[in-house]
Amino acid sequence: MLPTPTGTPFTFGYATVLAGTSLVVACADPALVHALHQGSSTDVVHLVRTPGLVSVASALWVAGGNVSPYAVCFLLVLTALERRIGGLRAAGVFLLGHLPATLATEVPVGFAVLAGLLTPWLRRSVLVLFGGMLVQDLVDFADPMTSWGRLISLAIGIATWPLTRRRYRARTAP
Structure with a gap:
């Protein structure tokens, strides 16, 4: 064991x-x-x-x-x-678990942060589509752990919007 x-x-x-x-x-x-x-x-x-x-x-x-x-x-x-x-295949399974799980949680955060920089109409449209897809994944209950992780990541990204927009405005101001 x-x-x-x-x-x-x-x-x-x-x-x-x-x-x-x-x-x-x-x-x-x-x-x-x-x-x-x-x-x-x-x-x-x-x-x-x-x-x-x-x-x-x-x-x-x-x-x-x-x-x-x-x-x-x-x-x-x-x-x-x-x-x-075997060791090589076990390492492969480990990497297949580690890398996609990392990306599955961080890509929505990055996406949500960047969406905060879009115009209000485009931002809402993108978030409705993306958020709807994530909620549908959760409703399907195929992989609830990943689905909740993605929704939480999206919420974290959205929560950073005020800071992101402030820094973006400061950098692009004349």
């Missing part, structure tokens, strides 16, 4: 990396930890500037540390998956 270097090298290696970063979080200066978290954040700005780097760097951190229920369950499931399909 537990990862081993020979039986599940991908999971064991990844668990070792997570243990290392969790140790950094527990022992390092809080300012350094904050800077590392900020630098590896998969926010819209980082995804536009350095998509590859932050996509990899964001996978180095686990919420709650190595002993969190999430981390323990994740490693047990990844171990079982790797034993069944």
Whole structure:
């Protein structure tokens, strides 16, 4: 059930990396930890500037540390998956889960922020269409976790409109 270097090298290696970063979080200066978290954040700005780097760097951190229920369950499931399909395929499944989930939450935020810069008529039209599509996904209940994540992301993007428009006006003012 537990990862081993020979039986599940991908999971064991990844668990070792997570243990290392969790140790950094527990022992390092809080300012350094904050800077590392900020630098590896998969926010819209980082995804536009350095998509590859932050996509990899964001996978180095686990919420709650190595002993969190999430981390323990994740490693047990990844171990079982790797034993069944092999390390390379397990790594592929991991990446297919990590990258699209990141994009699924951040693209709506970026879209919503940029929509705030459109003219009022166009902004409302785009949001009605996009928001309607997201609500329909939720009603279909095919993937409620992703659907809620996208709606929350859209709401976060809309909440940033006052700040975005203020900065945009300040930059474009004569």
